[in-house]
Amino acid sequence: MVREQIEAKLKAAFEPTHLDVVDESYRHNVPVSSESHFKVVLVSDRFIGERLLTRHRSIYGVLSEELADGVHALALHTFTLKEWERQQAKVPASPRCRGAGTLA
Template sequence: MIREQIEAKLQAAFEPVFLEVADESYRHNVPAGSESHFKVVIVSDCFAGERFLTRHRAIYGALKEEMADGVHALALHTYTQKEWQGLQDVVPASPPCRGAMRA
């Protein structure tokens, strides 16, 4: 499964203290069973001193094969351990799908 591939690559690249990868494909107008939209919450001190854009580019770099082979979108929430303190219950929800939802 693609979710497990994403988790393994992010674990190896960033050694996170917390990692959650959620398949949100069901929220989008895609065929049933698609694995194309994911929400990633990752906490790693590898992000210390880095802007969010730099963090996101690093994640996209680690997942370049998945992005080229069917993953359409990642909702990325990247934190250092210090930033993560007190945020565990307030991670933003992913934005609604811009396309029509399946009935």
């Protein structure tokens, strides 16, 4: 449910050409179904000319309710379409969580 809310808000705000919202809570030391840790890959030409910090701040603004109510972490990967193509549609893997045991 939280993942779907995040997707809907990001689609409405950024009109992405590519969007992945991945619940990575299972990789962290939280109860099952916590929906508290997410990786977001967002490709939008609304980011043209914006610095990385500005991109992230705009996402935090759109997701302020979720961040205030249970979402603990967002791994953000933001690209324009040209940047995404140069990246060859590859996103770095999320780092291991220090507090989690063995990860899948």
